[in-house]
Amino acid sequence: MKLRHSAIDILTTADPALKVAKSRELASAWRAGAVEQGFTPAHMPDRPARPERPELCRPGDMPRRKASGSAAKRIALLHALAHIELNAIDLAWDMVARFGSDDSPRGFFDDWVRVGDEEALHFALLSQRLQSLGAAYGDLPAHDGLWSAATETAHDLLARLAIVPLVLEARGLDVTPTMITDLKRFGDSESAAILQRIYDDEIGHVEIGSRWFHAIAEKRNLVPVEAWQELVKRHFRGHLKRPFNTAARDTAHLPADFYEPIAG
Template identity: 45%
Template sequence: MNSPTLEAFSDSTLTSTPPHELRALSLFWLAEPDARLKAKGVTEMRQAYLDRQLSLDTHAVLTSPDQIPGRPARPELVAPLEVKRRAMNTVEGRASLIHALAHIEFNAINLALDAVWRFPDMPEAYYLDWLQVAQEEAYHFGLLADHLVTMGYQYGDFSAHNSLWELAEKTQEDVLARMALVPRTMEARGLDATPALRAKLAQAKDQAAAEILDIILRDEIGHVAIGNRWFGFLCEQRQLEPITCFAELAVKFRAPTLRAPFNVVARLAAGFTAEELQAMKIA
């Protein structure tokens, strides 16, 4: 591929020159603490790769900086049970929900970037898939963060928890475990939860927020499908039976217990088989 120009990545706040290779650049943006700048950089990175301005080294073993992912000083991270619940009949309560969703999307950007840089020796299509996920999560984050502003708040104004990234840390040594437990467990849980959250926002007459959740649900079905596709690929490559493998990994890594309600239609659309859902006691 041709060497890239740096115009798409030039910004006075950057402390070093961004790399020209996709996986290294994904690590660069993963380490970026500014949420808005990270989202912008990820969007431009995907376009640069599609425009053949970035190379791809699938074999390189990269070393991360001491502190990843990069995060802003706020929001304050607390234990999940310490995140305050606020009444949905107040602007503050609805804003806290939008903030929680924005934080999930911010973490999802980091998770997708981590999937790109961390795991070598995957097919090019794998890196393209997770690059797409990163860009779409950045889009979701922007929609939610912008909506927060219309409500008089900013991303960082409420506390948040870090459980989504904690599971990523547990699975950092094995791409199979990562594909099994992050998109197929944590992100799939978003498919289950989104319809009820959308209904609450619509009932509160926040139609703009409800429409953002429609976009997120549409795209997240695709993201879970990507996780399912690469989990299946890796199981076939390693000659593992997918249902048994998933159950064993869930126990080994202490994945969160799945709880109803379940969005069976969305899960099927995302590539889960009826047999898998039955084994998970979902259908």
């Protein structure tokens, strides 16, 4: 097995269950030393393969996600989160295949293979929970703007790190605790436990993003905080939303002096 080719194979796999299985198998094989790091040239897809369902809609056409006491509202929330996690699987493997090279340190691949594995687990947990509620991933429309951050930053690893883990995943740290609290309040402890697992793992993902952002910025003789703010202004469509979960962000080594000066 070769890491880049296996990562591209996951990206071009449309079926979500098969994408999850391949992700977890590749991560296990990588940890066991059964995958070659060698990076021969390979064509990178512009966007990952997707199943026929769900229907993909413009971001502005999607309702706001919020937990409530009704099963339908909770299904809608879990479906939206499952779609985010499916995209997150591909973002991790795109990081490996697009930005990895023979010169990349082993630790870079260890980190992003771990992220791909954990995102696959998250999607599987959400998919199983949807099934237990009488639903399935694909039953509802989903947001088609989630890959835009990957397209916008496909040219530069530092930009990708700035936007995906340090803006998008960091935003998840801000909003997930409220979702967990709401689900518990409505008696859905099973869904709350899944979101807690996702939240705990995502702190680690943001920390990985921060660590590699700092390392690469410093290698380029850039001041990390200044470089991050400039890249966010240039490549992030929107503004950083308050309130911030400063405790979780601090744990993930994303301090307030990065995001507070440019927050909306």
